[in-house]
Amino acid sequence: MTDMPFQIRPAPELSATARGSLPDAPLAMPTQRLEAEAGRGLAWLMAPWRLLRLPLSRGV
Amino acid sequence: MDTGGFSARVIAIRTVLLGASLGFGWGGFALFLRYGASDGFDAMDVVRAGLIFVSTFWLAWGAVQALAGLTTRPPAVPRADPDAGARCVVLVPVYNEDPTITFARIAAMDASLQATGQGARFDFAILSDTRDPAVAEAERVWFARLLDDTGGDGRMFYRRRDSNRGRKAGNIEDFITRSGAAYEYAVILDADSLMEGGTLVEMVRRMAASPDLGLLQTLPVIVNAGSRFGRIQQFAAAFYSPVFCRGLAMMQGRTGPFWGHNAIVRTRAFAESCGLPELRGRPPFGGHILSHDYVEAALLARAGWAVRVDDDLRGSYEEGPENMVLHAKRDRRWCQGNLQHARLLLAPGLKPWSRFVFVQGILAYLSPVLWLAFLLASIAAPLFAPPIDYFPIEGWRFPVIPVSEASKALALAVLVFGLLFLPKLLVLGDAIVRGRARGFGGAWAATRSVFAELLFSAVAAPVFLMFNTRSVAQVVAGVDGGWPAQSRGDGSLTLREAWAAGHWIVTSGAVGLGLAILLSPALVPWLSPVLVPMLVAPVIIWWSSRRGGGFATPADIAVPPVLARHAEWLARWHTPAG
Numbered sequence: 133m134t135d136m137p138f139q140i141r142p143a144p145e146l147s148a149t150a151r152g153s154l155p156d157a158p159l160a161m162p163t164q165r166l167e168a169e170a171g172r173g174l175a176w177l178m179a180p181w182r183l184l185r186l187p188l189s190r191g192v
Numbered sequence: 193m194d195t196g197g198f199s200a201r202v203i204a205i206r207t208v209l210l211g212a213s214l215g216f217g218w219g220g221f222a223l224f225l226r227y228g229a230s231d232g233f234d235a236m237d238v239v240r241a242g243l244i245f246v247s248t249f250w251l252a253w254g255a256v257q258a259l260a261g262l263t264t265r266p267p268a269v270p271r272a273d274p275d276a277g278a279r280c281v282v283l284v285p286v287y288n289e290d291p292t293i294t295f296a297r298i299a300a301m302d303a304s305l306q307a308t309g310q311g312a313r314f315d316f317a318i319l320s321d322t323r324d325p326a327v328a329e330a331e332r333v334w335f336a337r338l339l340d341d342t343g344g345d346g347r348m349f350y351r352r353r354d355s356n357r358g359r360k361a362g363n364i365e366d367f368i369t370r371s372g373a374a375y376e377y378a379v380i381l382d383a384d385s386l387m388e389g390g391t392l393v394e395m396v397r398r399m400a401a402s403p404d405l406g407l408l409q410t411l412p413v414i415v416n417a418g419s420r421f422g423r424i425q426q427f428a429a430a431f432y433s434p435v436f437c438r439g440l441a442m443m444q445g446r447t448g449p450f451w452g453h454n455a456i457v458r459t460r461a462f463a464e465s466c467g468l469p470e471l472r473g474r475p476p477f478g479g480h481i482l483s484h485d486y487v488e489a490a491l492l493a494r495a496g497w498a499v500r501v502d503d504d505l506r507g508s509y510e511e512g513p514e515n516m517v518l519h520a521k522r523d524r525r526w527c528q529g530n531l532q533h534a535r536l537l538l539a540p541g542l543k544p545w546s547r548f549v550f551v552q553g554i555l556a557y558l559s560p561v562l563w564l565a566f567l568l569a570s571i572a573a574p575l576f577a578p579p580i581d582y583f584p585i586e587g588w589r590f591p592v593i594p595v596s597e598a599s600k601a602l603a604l605a606v607l608v609f610g611l612l613f614l615p616k617l618l619v620l621g622d623a624i625v626r627g628r629a630r631g632f633g634g635a636w637a638a639t640r641s642v643f644a645e646l647l648f649s650a651v652a653a654p655v656f657l658m659f660n661t662r663s664v665a666q667v668v669a670g671v672d673g674g675w676p677a678q679s680r681g682d683g684s685l686t687l688r689e690a691w692a693a694g695h696w697i698v699t700s701g702a703v704g705l706g707l708a709i710l711l712s713p714a715l716v717p718w719l720s721p722v723l724v725p726m727l728v729a730p731v732i733i734w735w736s737s738r739r740g741g742g743f744a745t746p747a748d749i750a751v752p753p754v755l756a757r758h759a760e761w762l763a764r765w766h767t768p769a770g
Binding site for chain 2: 151152153154155156157158159160161162163164165166167168
């Protein structure tokens, strides 16, 4: 579990009311990578096509 | 530790249900091809059969989930007392809502929590993205009142962002990066959510028992509906959704759903997995991720955390739209959000089931469009049909009359209507046999409500089909739907307002009827269940927005304690001090 004592402090840049300001206990939230790189996506899409073509090219 | 773990059983259930749905789709495809080929085979027959395949598969997918849900009961799940220092925050994002109503919900939940004896573990954080300065000022005033009247200093917090960057997902992220380390768990709500204190405590206990559980979703029940439309939706959600949800839970493995609210997350898991990027390009497909909940569930699963819906958890409530226009407006946002997920289908590292969930979301909005395309293709089909050849055999002097395949069309209609209605009727039968119908006023009242709901949904379906199609067209055309505040008044509309919202549906229906009479007069009776509701769409919209009764649900018959508390707080705050 998270064991981090925290204190209450106003956060003026957020227009918070002094009474009832959020606890000051930051936690990093790294941005995730979600979009496939163009090359990889294309390769993934083309995979079935490549599988179909493989025996033919061997035969020739 | 069992967190509804991924297993051969889950794979088997998914395979059987998907296989059955594809089988139904194939059945529809084959029936239609036989029917379509009776007067000669052409390209339009293949197009229509393809549309039938996808649409029937989608209908069947919903139906088999209901059937699956009827066959099992929720499994026992582990529970444990959390560590003494493990704290939980209840997050209440707000956006221009009436603060008295929203804050009264917080007061009600707080009182409910204190009554469990576990209230000291919980804090509340009101996360305001309100843009309207007057509402923002009211929020400050009523927050002070909330603190005074509940003694909430030190456990109730409020802040308003200067910019609502990232909308709700950005609002939650802002909280976590600022205060997340103070809490082991965070319950994410909507402004209209209500949860019993006992449910909140139970959710924490379930999270504590399963250290690899990143998110636990409840099934919210719609409450407080007053209009005819609202009450029908409320009944349908209370009566059918638990069964559909059970079916969904059978297939979830470690990749269950997140519906954006009435769920608890492990703060650390959420923080390390769910920082959402802005997508390249501009809205509607680029920019902020609108339907962030599905994506966050997929990201948690990608990072190895389990995501689970526990359909046995009660005491979780929300409110729904009170008229068809508000429903369509909300659906417009969801449509854009789900279609935007097409950008994420190939996102690196996602579980295959997460990708399939994205496909499901996309299909949910494309399927009605495909039905409409099928209807239009059917009207236009005579233009493409080859002339009938009565002398197909050379030298044979007698005409060969093509065999009628009308029985195939009838079989297809039976298949489609069976997939639409049978699951609901089976849910009704199950509710009567098991006694669940008592919560809905008894067997007779539940039967009456189900048949009235079936009738209304059949009449309303063409109207929603048109709203849905327009939403998809707007998104594909690159028109951003924005993020309008949801109106949550009594929702009643005048005929003039209903006409303004639905006149284009009447025009579309009239054009469709004209084309059908011109091109395929034989189809007109078959198309009338779609065309007639379109022609009277404003009346349907207006009638359903009026105040209504009936459609009793368990929450009507025995008001849940937290709803009663909410009503008490509202009465107290709306009564002038004297």
